[in-house]
Amino acid sequence: MKRYEGLSGHVLMIFWGFAFPGVDGQLLVSALGATRANTLAGANLTLAVSFSGAPDPAVTWFKGRLPVVTWTLGSDAPPDVAEEYRQALRLEPNGSLSFVRVPLGYGGDYTVEMTKSGLGAVSLNFTLRVFELLENVTMTALPDLIEEGSEQLSVQYRMLRGVVERQLWFFNGRPVAAGEDGSRYLLRPGSLAVRQPRRNDTGRYTVSLSNPFSSVTLHLNVTVLYGPDEPRIQIKPVQDFYVSGDELTLSCQADGSPQPLAEWTFGGQTLSDDLMGVLNLTAVQTNQSGLYVCRLRNQMTGAQRQRAVAINVYERPAGRAQCSVVSEDNRSLRYSCRWSGGTPPAALSFPSFRVGSSLENVNVTVNASSELDGRIFTCRAHHPVENSECNVTAESPQNFFPSVRTEVDSEGKIVVSMRCLSRATPPAAVRWFRGGEPLGGDVLTGDDGASLRISHRNVSVLILQNYTCACRNPLGSRSKHLRLQEPAISNFSLFPHKDGTIVTLTWEVPPTSIVTGFDIQMSGPALASADGSIARSKGNGDTFRTILPKPGSARSADVLGLDPKATYRFRVLPRALMTEGRPTEARRIGPADGLSGPAIAGIAAGIPCSILFLLLMCGLVYLAFYCSRAKRRQTSYPVSRAVEKVTTAPMQSPHNLLPGGVKSPPEYNRLHQTPSSLSVAAPPFVPPPPVRVATTV
Numbered sequence: 001m002k003r004y005e006g007l008s009g010h011v012l013m014i015f016w017g018f019a020f021p022g023v024d025g026q027l028l029v030s031a032l033g034a035t036r037a038n039t040l041a042g043a044n045l046t047l048a049v050s051f052s053g054a055p056d057p058a059v060t061w062f063k064g065r066l067p068v069v070t071w072t073l074g075s076d077a078p079p080d081v082a083e084e085y086r087q088a089l090r091l092e093p094n095g096s097l098s099f100v101r102v103p104l105g106y107g108g109d110y111t112v113e114m115t116k117s118g119l120g121a122v123s124l125n126f127t128l129r130v131f132e133l134l135e136n137v138t139m140t141a142l143p144d145l146i147e148e149g150s151e152q153l154s155v156q157y158r159m160l161r162g163v164v165e166r167q168l169w170f171f172n173g174r175p176v177a178a179g180e181d182g183s184r185y186l187l188r189p190g191s192l193a194v195r196q197p198r199r200n201d202t203g204r205y206t207v208s209l210s211n212p213f214s215s216v217t218l219h220l221n222v223t224v225l226y227g228p229d230e231p232r233i234q235i236k237p238v239q240d241f242y243v244s245g246d247e248l249t250l251s252c253q254a255d256g257s258p259q260p261l262a263e264w265t266f267g268g269q270t271l272s273d274d275l276m277g278v279l280n281l282t283a284v285q286t287n288q289s290g291l292y293v294c295r296l297r298n299q300m301t302g303a304q305r306q307r308a309v310a311i312n313v314y315e316r317p318a319g320r321a322q323c324s325v326v327s328e329d330n331r332s333l334r335y336s337c338r339w340s341g342g343t344p345p346a347a348l349s350f351p352s353f354r355v356g357s358s359l360e361n362v363n364v365t366v367n368a369s370s371e372l373d374g375r376i377f378t379c380r381a382h383h384p385v386e387n388s389e390c391n392v393t394a395e396s397p398q399n400f401f402p403s404v405r406t407e408v409d410s411e412g413k414i415v416v417s418m419r420c421l422s423r424a425t426p427p428a429a430v431r432w433f434r435g436g437e438p439l440g441g442d443v444l445t446g447d448d449g450a451s452l453r454i455s456h457r458n459v460s461v462l463i464l465q466n467y468t469c470a471c472r473n474p475l476g477s478r479s480k481h482l483r484l485q486e487p488a489i490s491n492f493s494l495f496p497h498k499d500g501t502i503v504t505l506t507w508e509v510p511p512t513s514i515v516t517g518f519d520i521q522m523s524g525p526a527l528a529s530a531d532g533s534i535a536r537s538k539g540n541g542d543t544f545r546t547i548l549p550k551p552g553s554a555r556s557a558d559v560l561g562l563d564p565k566a567t568y569r570f571r572v573l574p575r576a577l578m579t580e581g582r583p584t585e586a587r588r589i590g591p592a593d594g595l596s597g598p599a600i601a602g603i604a605a606g607i608p609c610s611i612l613f614l615l616l617m618c619g620l621v622y623l624a625f626y627c628s629r630a631k632r633r634q635t636s637y638p639v640s641r642a643v644e645k646v647t648t649a650p651m652q653s654p655h656n657l658l659p660g661g662v663k664s665p666p667e668y669n670r671l672h673q674t675p676s677s678l679s680v681a682a683p684p685f686v687p688p689p690p691v692r693v694a695t696t697v
Contacts, residue, residue, distance in 0.1 A: 031124055042101050047096060236249045245284070263297070264293070321381040332366065432469055463483070568590055
């Protein structure tokens with residue numbers, strides 16, 4: 001190949017000499033081919049020239065300004081080649097310069113100069129570029145950890161061998177414009193520099209390298225590390241506060257590369273540590289209120305940021321607000337309202353008193369007066385979870401009835417406990433009197449002194465005393481007199497069951513009656529026992545006998561084993577130890593057993609009396625009718641004044657009444673007389689005996 005290249009050069013020179021003969025007396029030099037040549041390192045190349053106008057000129061080749069070969073054409077002496085170029089340069093007979101296995105560093109500008117004595121010198125310039133194939137090209141980014149805001153990011157390429165004629169840079173497929181005003185890109189041979197890299201400089205960098213003999217394109221993904229940015233905290237559900245037992249989720253995130261690691265801490269204790277930054281709180285309690293700190297950390301750069309969020313967990317106070325009113329000196333009243341135990345404490349106030357609010361407990365003291373009796377005051381309690389209120393009313397002692405309870409102690413004495421308690425707010429102070437003398441000491445029981453306890457073996461001693469109970473508070477007082485009564489029952493009822501074998505007796509006792517027990521008494525057939533046999537009892541069937549004793553606290557009794565076809569009578573006998581009270585009226589149960597003897601006697605006596613009464617009534621009706629008719633037929637005659645005196649007297653006598661207190665009928669003749677005839681007395685109507693009348697003819 002090299003041999004053919006040298007031969008072609010000579011042929012071209014000969015052809016050029018014959019085709020373009022120079023002008024006589026003028027030396028010319030020209031290129032046999034392109035003056036710009038590209039070649040691969042290690043290849044053979046000839047910069048071919050031709051000349052005309054003079055034979056055998058002197059030829060000198062320069063590389064830049066340095067002469068590398070000098071020779072006079074046609075001379076027997078060899079060309080003078082610079083020592084460092086002798087291995088690669090050869091001068092051809094026509095003055096062309098040949099390169100043998102051209103080294104990479106031989107590229108540059110070459111100039112051929114030909115001179116001839118008397119004709120001057122001529123020259124011609126050549127440019128030689130020597131290339132290598134691009135091999136083993138790699139691409140890197142410096143520094144290894146590229147942080148946002150650092151001084152510079154440099155993307156470089158390296159190769160094992162090769163000469164780059166052209167390099168093009170791209171970012172995410174877009175050409176990189178360098179050198180413009182404000183541009184942060186700086187292009188250097190073998191690198192692309194980005195000043196003060198930002199997070200948006202993260203992406204794919206591409207470099208395209210080429211020369212006339214090869215090309216290569218490389219890509220490199222570059223990540224600019226940044227963050228964490230300002231943390232973003234989300235709470236679900238979003239509420240001003242949470243109640244004990246609620247569930248909520250905290251999430252903490254921030255932009256960063258790589259994704260920052262989130263760490264939740266509370267009270268100096270780490271609760272979670274993961275990339276998701278999620279903290280789940282279940283069944284929260286009040287001790288979980290406080291600041292929750294989210295700390296975000298970039299694991300590669302070590303940069304950290306944190307943010308705190310306040311979580312409030314509230315708990316309502318137990319129950320409801322409680323109001324009360326008390327008196328410490330029996331002259332003033334202290335109104336109180338309390339609702340404690342909540343988180344945060346509840347705020348309490350009495351709006352009517354126009355005082356400020358207090359936490360958990362509020363007290364207002366005022367002088368007692370009649371205006372406060374029965375007046376309602378409201379306490380309002382405010383808590384974030386729930387509001388509450390309560391009412392309090394101060395009242396003077398109300399009307400009351402003392403209660404009496406009777407029992408028997410271990411010594412066999414009757415113990416009577418009397419309790420005097422009037423409804424009052426604040427509670428009334430109680431004092432007991434007996435016969436006007438105050439009582440105290442052992443006879444009073446209870447912390448409030450409202451109970452009086454007396455005992456004796458004889459009931460008559462207990463019922464002879466008069467007791468007085470007095471209740472007093474700052475708003476007023478009230479008293480009650482009490483006298484104990486002998487054993488008695490105020491109400492007695494009987495309720496038979498459907499099958500007729502059981503009967504229930506109920507009774508009541510007067511409030512002040514002393515009773516230690518009851519005897520259930522019955523008259524009638526004997527009761528059947530549990531095994532079905534007839535139980536015998538003392539006494540005959542017509543007399544009352546005790547079948548069941550009951551204690552003084554009992555108010556009912558069931559009697560079993562009755563014969564549904566038999567008739568029974570029941571009563572209850574109250575007792576105070578051995579002292580018996582008056583038994584109740586007997587109540588009957590069983591089928592009807594006919595009329596009693598007194599009832600029959602009453603019916604027998606009533607029938608004749610009824611008949612006699614009917615006959616008497618009929619006679620009276622007939623007599624009245626007869627007298628009325630006779631009076632209408634009677635003629636009126638004038639009478640003298642003497643007779644008038646005689647006749648008028650009986651009119652005023654009680655004997656003119658009919659039997660049974662019925663008055664005689666009116667004198668119809670007098671009703672029909674004229675005023676003139678009234679001066680003469682007409683003979684009055686003479687009723688039949690036993691009414692006496694006087695008649696004058």
